[in-house]
Amino acid sequence: MNHNEIVLGIDIGGTTTAFAFVDKKGRLLADAVIPTQSQQPAKTLVARLHAEIEKMRAELPPDLQWKGIGIGAPNANYLRGTVENPPNLNWGASANLVEMFHGYYDLPVAITNDANAAALGEMYFGGARYMKDFIVITLGTGLGSGIVTNGELVYGANGFAGELGHTVVDPDGRHCGCGKQGCLETYVSATGLCRTVFSLLAEQRDASPLRDRSYQQLTAKDVYEAARTGDNIALTAFDKTARILGMKLADAVAHTGPEAIFLFGGLATAGDLLLAPAQHYLESFLFSPYRGKVRLLRSEIQNGSSAIMGAAAIGWHEIQKLMISTIADSPS
């Protein structure tokens, strides 16, 4: 490995787009943020990024070798290089960002969604270094996931694999934004935790400060703080959330046999309220050959820089893949 090599990581969000030059050890050499301007077409964002990147490059030490670009974006399809029907961007059915960047730079460019980026970030810079089989679960408003088997992200035949948030907990259960019922993310996510609190407020009679909150007002942070003071509704909500998470993670283990599962995002920081009981329930739902062999861990990537680290990791990973395929294709 050449220590002068760097990649550009770009994290596209509905409001802002962050980008940074990052070396193989995960050090940020330069970084910046611009507004995404979600109503403008994708090619406008790419043109604006190009201008900013050129400014940034001019300030970098001249001996650095820029090797590639990694992009994290919602609804990204790695196999096609596209962002498709992004909910918070006015980009239409499909925007081929890889092609757009190739219009400016003759470098390897790869794009994937936020959860897959988080998985690669964990693999290159976090707790999954040296692991070939692991899963990263991102817990936010919804539940995302990135699955790695045999050292490679699982994209599936259509580029959309690893969407555990829409596996089925209960076919007659909660209505999901995706149009189905009973999806995992309607139970295990910041929103899911609040829905469970509301269902418990209806079922149980315990006094609770949470009874003063409207559905619109209630946040996962409120539930966390109530649980910390011993509130029974909040504690029960965390326990139910942990049980469902443990049950579905046991299914995930049966599918791909990870060495560890990393939890990432706001809810993951709830620590003993979620992680410890989820590990307990996971064990209880595991098929016996897997028991005692799968660790449930907090992500080792810091929350603030995670998206950009994930995007940089996409770049590094793409370069590595291209190197391997070049070697394998060379005449022996």
Place this chain on the structure above:
Amino acid sequence: MNHNEIVLGIDIGGTTTAFAFVDKKGRLLADAVIPTQSQQPAKTLVARLHAEIEKMRAELPPDLQWKGIGIGAPNANYLRGTVENPPNLNWGASANLVEMFHGYYDLPVAITNDANAAALGEMYFGGARYMKDFIVITLGTGLGSGIVTNGELVYGANGFAGELGHTVVDPDGRHCGCGKQGCLETYVSATGLCRTVFSLLAEQRDASPLRDRSYQQLTAKDVYEAARTGDNIALTAFDKTARILGMKLADAVAHTGPEAIFLFGGLATAGDLLLAPAQHYLESFLFSPYRGKVRLLRSEIQNGSSAIMGAAAIGWHEIQKLMISTIADSPS
């Protein structure tokens, strides 16, 4: 590819062990069956196989090049080369068959379980040729599965991945032989279908010839034949089985995004009674980006020769992997 190259496929069962020399196109050049003698240690079986193999080799055309050995066996661990706690063989906690064969032959040897062997058989000789992402489900007394992603079998960190039979349908559901409750194979398998019939006989009042069968007597074939004559209990049992299968296959799609799912084994031949409704339910449970993109198909490997074809495919696959890693390791 050299057309004179052959592998030896060995399928170890509780009663008999079949073996055959098979070429890259799946043609059997010579085959035989011996009793497994399940009470004898593994090394006795390997010694007896060695003697039989030598006899068989003496009869083969001299220009054939024997390249490797593939073994399919219950409770096989590919990563360790072992058979561990096989339920129907008196082999103890762990028998390293790969090591034992290396005592006789200086050839690549690989071992895996029956469902993974079925998946490789489908990839080399069946309907999954040219597919990089697919799943094979074997429906027999239980439910086995082999998952392929990125062109590679998913073994996971411990060698036991792809055990969909023990994913959870209902945490408070039917008791499973594995000690858990509500495992998929307690609903979707020959045994599961019969259990569903018994539960329906209790719940519903329809007249049915199945009411004359004891639990010990009832077979999946009885249910199939009753369904063919329009028996409502049997038809409902197939529909419930198909719904649960469709629901859990939708989860499998969310995990690994296969291009197709192949059903193999007795129940798979029930055709329209299971496959058609399972495809319908699968679609209804799929997350929208996957809809209309996953085919549910019958295995294209013939039932009679499937185990030996799977074992041969393990051999071919191991040789291919060794070639790729040799090329990748060579100085460029």
